[in-house]
Amino acid sequence: MSVTEFGKALSATETGIPGLVVWDLPVHGDSRGWFKENWQREKMTAAGLADFGPVQNNISFNDAVGTTRGIHAEPWDKWVSVATGRIFGAWVDLREGPTFGTVFTAELDPSRAIFVPRGVGNSYQTLEPDTAYTYLVNDHWSPDASYSFLNLADETAAIDWPIPLADVEISAKDLAHPRLADVVPIPPKKTLVVGANGQLGRALRAAYGEDESVEFAGRQELDLTGDLHAARRWRDYGTIVNAAAYTAVDAAETDRAGAWAGNVTAVAQLARIATENGITLVHVSSDYVFDGTATTPYTEGEPVAPLGVYGQTKAAADAIVATVPRHYIVRTSWVIGEGKNFVGTMASLAERGIAPSVVDDQIGRLTFTDDIAGGIRHLLTSAAPYGTYNLTGGGAPASWADIAAEVYELTGHDRTAVSGVSTEQYFANATGPVAPRPRWSVLDLGKIEATGYSPRDWRESLRDHLG
Structure with a gap:
């Protein structure tokens, strides 16, 4: 004994x-x-x-x-x-x-x-x-x-x-x-990417390639507004990446119910599922949670002060996701990916010989979806500490007019064809709702860089994007 x-x-x-x-x-x-x-x-x-x-x-x-x-x-x-x-x-x-x-x-x-x-x-x-x-x-x-x-x-x-x-x-x-x-081996826990058919979702598909442990679900495969508890055997999942969002910034000013349903109610459901099942939740946030009155890059701990409905819904979602024990909030800005976007519009105007007036009093950095996807994968594979991380393109900040001029030059056109105007002038003749924009959208990248991930200079990414 x-x-x-x-x-x-x-x-x-x-x-x-x-x-x-x-x-x-x-x-x-x-x-x-x-x-x-x-x-x-x-x-x-x-x-x-x-x-x-x-x-x-x-x-x-x-x-x-x-x-x-x-x-x-x-x-x-x-x-x-x-x-x-x-x-x-x-x-x-x-x-x-x-x-x-x-x-x-x-x-x-x-x-x-x-x-x-x-x-x-x-x-x-x-x-x-x-x-x-x-x-x-x-x-x-x-x-x-x-x-x-x-x-x-x-x-x-x-x-x-x-x-x-x-x-x-x-x-x-x-x-x-x-x-x-x-013996039939036990497979690893799965990763679920929701919003898999959007700009970021498509970049995540490319980032994860043929990884059989990653599932992709668009709106038809997973309705985030329905009852999610019965939608999956959630204990088989280790990570949910939320790439779904209501991103119609201007329409949100009048479609408040739609914006809150897509950006808050759906996120609250995912947060509940993640908390109950020990899942890591990755959520993508926005520079719109700030009012843009800063003069130095925003850090992750800066108090939020959204100006419009879209920003308010993103700030509310951040607060919900922050209660999940295992979470990454990835805050980004000025996102460019596959499909219709600002860069594509400027390239099209350049090809047609149009000289556009572009806003020059909003300052930030472009962020390409493949850089966001790479950053998300890095945070997960490196087991970085949970929390909020800024993730935008690197390099010197610029205005939308500066970026438009870069597009003109990189596509072989005269950059001086682009002229700058104020935000007020640009929207002076708008016929629909216009959301207030933060004038300063520059996010500090020190925290994510300390984990070993350095986003590319947005100008380098722009050159690659334009081929």
Whole structure:
């Protein structure tokens, strides 16, 4: 019979399987018995344990020495701890990837626990009678989920069981599991891009190429105004990238209901889904959350002060997304991508020999959608700290008139054909609603550059865009 070790410090030990971590637990006791905090969120997350959001607590009791269970891999995370007795545990990585088939073994007693990540197969053999272990899981069993199994006697895994399998109690079902060569690996959690048919959505399609773990959904595939809870098995997703938005800046001034539905109500639904399922939510914001009265580049922490309805909806969405534990708010400006846009319009005017009057009192930087897509992918793959990041084109700021002149020159036309006018002059004869524009839209890029991503100079991107 083992004796539980008292007085350990809470500490973690990495294993050869990524994400599989053994934990020593403080156990307090005397001749009368013992007490431990089996799961203490504040202390354990502070010590580095993933805040994995358990939703169910299970207990497995085994009355005989040698009872053997497994090897089962489920699409959820587990926190496994012994309540009484002692077990030998064997864990095999059954996830797709380079560590598929890696084995780790260890003994657990009440002073040792283990965090088992999604897709790692787990099995246990009792070493003492009346052994009970508990496990917290962060999803409920579902017939639609992906499970995987490995035979306990697999020759490739070659687990050195303390008690030979021929001498122990094993279920017929566990004995029938496949060998490693026939195991179906657990796929990685999926990424869902919503708004996949817009300018940014198309750039994200190009950025992720043939990555089979990424799904793309346009308005027809996923209605963000409907009930999203039943739309997917959300626990299978690790990331949602929201590339959908109501972007009709001027129309928003009168179509307030449409702007709020598209930019706020839909985002609130995504935020709720992400929070409930431990999903990382990536949301694209706008320079329109500011009033444009600054004289230096806006940092991420600058107070918002939107001027019009569109800006108000974007600011409201930012506040909602900021409540999601795992979130990236990507704030950008003056977006140019595939389809109708300012650059294409100027190039067309140049080809037709038209000399346009263009606003010269709004200052910012162009941002091309492939740079936004690249920045989003960088934040996710580098596991940058969650929060808000400015992401625009780099280089010196310019006015819309300056940009138009660059387009004229790069397309082989006279840049002096472009003349500058004030915002008031430009919209003086407008027949429909006109939203107020921030005059200063320059965003500070220091925070995202510190993560290792440096957006290209917008002039370089403009040259590439124009071919």
